[in-house]
Amino acid sequence: MPRPPAGMKLAAVVLAAGKSTRLPRFKPLLRLGDLTLLARAAGLLRQAGLDEIVAVSGHRADEVQAEAGTLGLRPVFNANFEAGMFSSVRAGLQALPDGLDGAFMLPVDIPLLRPATLRTLAERFRQTGAEALLPTFQGQPGHPPLIAASSFPQILAWDGAGGLAGALATLRCERLPVADQEILCDIDDEAALSGAEARLARLPEPSPAEALALLELHGAGERGLAHGRGVAEAALLLARALNARGAGLDLELIEAAALLHDIAKGQPRHEQAGARLLDGLGFPRTAGIVAAHRDIDPAQVERIGERELVYLADKLVRGPERIGVARRFQEKLERFGQDPEATQAIRQRLAHARDMLALVERAAGQSLAEMLEGRGSAPGPRQGA
Missing domain, CATH: 3.90.550.10 (Spore Coat Polysaccharide Biosynthesis Protein SpsA; Chain A)
Structure with a gap:
């Protein structure tokens, strides 16, 4: 204790x-x-x-x-x-x-x-x-x-x-x-x-309002807040599309975790540092989502859950701007093009993101563009469908 x-x-x-x-x-x-x-x-x-x-x-x-x-x-x-x-x-x-x-x-x-x-x-x-x-x-x-x-x-x-x-x-x-x-x-x-x-029942995880307060307390700045909000918006649109098909995803958890995914940005292995911070505050599920947001191998995924959607949404947003998966990784490939080891890792992460996107599109029965436009899904309550 x-x-x-x-x-x-x-x-x-x-x-x-x-x-x-x-x-x-x-x-x-x-x-x-x-x-x-x-x-x-x-x-x-x-x-x-x-x-x-x-x-x-x-x-x-x-x-x-x-x-x-x-x-x-x-x-x-x-x-x-x-x-x-x-x-x-x-x-x-x-x-x-x-x-x-x-x-x-x-x-x-x-x-x-x-x-x-x-x-x-x-x-x-x-x-x-x-x-x-x-x-x-x-x-x-x-x-x-x-x-x-x-x-x-x-x-x-x-x-x-x-x-x-x-x-x-x-x-x-x-x-x-x-x-x-x-x-x-x-x-x-x-x-x-x-x-x-x-x-x-929701006490073990932060509310979205508490997530925003945490970002401010940990010096996220305007850019960090804008990126967190952009990822949260994208993740919620994806989740609502899946919930329209009966997925039962926890929208409040998704929103809070998406807001917080980069809370430790700037630290070495920031996803793990952020997870440790959140776990220490008593937020275990949010911590697990944050820990995984850098990369997930879709071959290891049995069910599209909150963790997978926050991960994918992060690959669709640069700063506050929504962009495609290929563009998100192309910038990294250009930046590290002279480093063969880094390039190989980036290409693998790009393949994972593309495969995850395909899984989500199949589960939702919609294209990414349709999901991000909110077609066929109502906002609904934040705690799932």
């Missing part, structure tokens, strides 16, 4: 004391999938390498404390819970042991953010020594803030105006962009619960 950065001691406070007035079900014990929200919070924090976790209870405290005990969390009762969430922040901070460097503050109704996000915050905290860190997605602040232990007294002394956000505004609080839209998604009503249930 990944740990916080070496030499740092971090804890977490899970805020689970409220009455859940906007959702007519008690949130800490509400099940999302097969786990309660409190159990999801505990699992997330443990996956991020945190062992010291306090669960603050208030309303229905006996039930919350029993669940916390089952999960190995340290229950703390906030007798003043009806005063609002900031009273639970105070109760949680007061319950933390000495010797910490900092602590996360996680409301129990934000259950789907990723462990890699917490590790990113922890690493930035180690680098900067900020009084507090606040994650953002597309410019919007989310949860959980990471507060330095040296700032605990200032938080505890705050008069409560504006809640925790008001207290953080008095600190040197750095905003840290992350590629995790779940930092914004709390379960406050039935619509939010339905949305969380729909997103739960």
Whole structure:
């Protein structure tokens, strides 16, 4: 299990004391999938390498404390819970042991953010020594803030105006962009619960919006973003043509992987470097697609899947411009024409791309031109046909 950065001691406070007035079900014990929200919070924090976790209870405290005990969390009762969430922040901070460097503050109704996000915050905290860190997605602040232990007294002394956000505004609080839209998604009503249930199964892979955020965070630049968008557009057109024939391809996965296929461009063996990066963030299927985008031997392909379409789409796009397979490789042949070994490898990759294109055309029952014009295929939902 990944740990916080070496030499740092971090804890977490899970805020689970409220009455859940906007959702007519008690949130800490509400099940999302097969786990309660409190159990999801505990699992997330443990996956991020945190062992010291306090669960603050208030309303229905006996039930919350029993669940916390089952999960190995340290229950703390906030007798003043009806005063609002900031009273639970105070109760949680007061319950933390000495010797910490900092602590996360996680409301129990934000259950789907990723462990890699917490590790990113922890690493930035180690680098900067900020009084507090606040994650953002597309410019919007989310949860959980990471507060330095040296700032605990200032938080505890705050008069409560504006809640925790008001207290953080008095600190040197750095905003840290992350590629995790779940930092914004709390379960406050039935619509939010339905949305969380729909997103739960997709958590092991980034959404297209998260993919774009990752590209920006890793310095893709305008050219890199334009190429990723061009490959994604082509891959989606191919996939929709196959889905019209019952392929059942995951369009959201294809779009995200196509956007991210060159995330490590400029590094040696960039496809493998990109795959390692994505796998480390907890995106295994996307990583597998990115790892294979440079070359696939169609003779080894049993079924045209998401991986094959991202690979082929990359061979149809130069920068943001859509071009043919032959032209894409002809430029490489001209560039490396004086290197017999490189030329042989390029010709083999060209043969693979042509054979893959033929496989896709047969599977779709359309020519490449027809597929790229969107003939005979409706946009449809992003998660397959």
